[in-house]
Amino acid sequence: MKRKAIRFAALVAAGGMLLAGCTDQGAEQPEASPSEEAATSASPSAPEVDLEQYAAALVSDVELMGVAGDPPVEGFVDDPVSMYLTLSDFSPSGTCEELLDELNSYTAPAVAGVSAHFVKEVPSDAATDGAATDGQSPEASEANTQTMIFETRTSEEPMSIYREIPNACETLSSDEVEGAEAEFTKVPGLDAIHLEISDGDGSESMAVGGSSVNGRYHMYMTAEQVSIEEAEEMFGAQAEKLQETFEDEASAEPSETTSESPTEATSAAEPSGS
Numbered sequence: 104m105k106r107k108a109i110r111f112a113a114l115v116a117a118g119g120m121l122l123a124g125c126t127d128q129g130a131e132q133p134e135a136s137p138s139e140e141a142a143t144s145a146s147p148s149a150p151e152v153d154l155e156q157y158a159a160a161l162v163s164d165v166e167l168m169g170v171a172g173d174p175p176v177e178g179f180v181d182d183p184v185s186m187y188l189t190l191s192d193f194s195p196s197g198t199c200e201e202l203l204d205e206l207n208s209y210t211a212p213a214v215a216g217v218s219a220h221f222v223k224e225v226p227s228d229a230a231t232d233g234a235a236t237d238g239q240s241p242e243a244s245e246a247n248t249q250t251m252i253f254e255t256r257t258s259e260e261p262m263s264i265y266r267e268i269p270n271a272c273e274t275l276s277s278d279e280v281e282g283a284e285a286e287f288t289k290v291p292g293l294d295a296i297h298l299e300i301s302d303g304d305g306s307e308s309m310a311v312g313g314s315s316v317n318g319r320y321h322m323y324m325t326a327e328q329v330s331i332e333e334a335e336e337m338f339g340a341q342a343e344k345l346q347e348t349f350e351d352e353a354s355a356e357p358s359e360t361t362s363e364s365p366t367e368a369t370s371a372a373e374p375s376g377s
Contacts, residue, residue: 152215154178157252160322160348161219162341168248169223178217184253185210186261186323188311192279199272206264216253223248225328246328250341251321258318262294265312269296277302288331295324295338297331310334314342320349 158176162168187207195203225246269289277283283302290297295312308330313323322345326337 152180154180154215154217156348156352157215157217157254158219160252160320160345161217161250162337162344163219163221164340167337167340168250169221169246172220172222176217176219178215179213180215182213183210184213184216184251184255190275190285192277192283193275193285194278195272195275197271199268199275202264202268202271206268209261209264211259211261212256214254214256216251218249218251221248221250222246244328246326248326248329248337249324251323252345253323254320255318259321260315260318261321262313262315262323265289265294265296290331290334290338293335293338293342295334297329297334310338312338314338314345316346316349316352320345320352 157178161176163171163175165171186209188203189207223246225244266289269287272285272287274287275285277285280302283300286299286301288297288299289295290310290312293312294314295310297308297310299306299308301307307328309325309327310329310331310333311325313321315321322341324338324341326334329337
């Protein structure tokens with residue numbers, strides 16, 4: 104099976120901040136704190152914003168999400184947000200192709216936001232199979248979860264497209280890899296999809312989607328190597344946290360307040376429970 108068949112990312116173009124479902128393990132990670140990242144990416148005339156309010160909306164429970172990256176959270180200000188989902192070696196058609204094209208062309212101006220990266224160890228398929236025959240504990244591989252919390256300047260419902268993709272795409276067969284299939288399943292009760300690619304010998308899975316609060320505040324997440332049940336728990340917890348954090352702010356004007364210190368903004372996303 105060809106690895107890295109799935110590539111999903113949300114790109115904050117002006118800030119150069121990448122949120123990817125499948126990335127190369129050797130990829131260089133940004134090192135700036137939320138306030139430092141925001142200061143370098145924002146234009147000179149961009150208003151100061153309270154980055155801590157976005158970091159406070161992150162679920163960072165270690166058992167659920169994994170161990171937080173270093174730094175635990177990164178911020179951006181006044182950058183457009185876009186999304187894309189591409190499937191190498193697959194050729195969607197009809198409504199499925201139209202929806203993926205719509206997703207890939209989405210972009211919206213954002214007031215500000217933060218992203219966080221978590222890593223969890225999971226048994227690999229090969230290690231699990233080997234453990235069944237030799238009685239040894241399976242080796243673990245790393246699975247990445249990445250979350251973005253952001254505020255748009257206009258009312259948007261970007262995550263609603265994930266309700267439609269599973270029914271439109273269902274199961275795709277690869278044109279290039281014999282026996283390979285991509286199966287799309289809706290995560291119950293959420294605007295998220297569970298995507299599994301298999302070829303009969305092995306499989307890769309990921310979940311992607313998000314939620315919005317009154318069209319202004321959004322969470323967007325990708326999680327590698329998770330079951331649909333795990334995805335339902337993770338995405339459900341993050342959607343609930345977003346709602347709790349911003350339900351009283353949704354009708355207000357876009358946030359333009361004094362930014363918090365780097366320490367305050369960073370500590371809000373350190374693993375301390377949801």
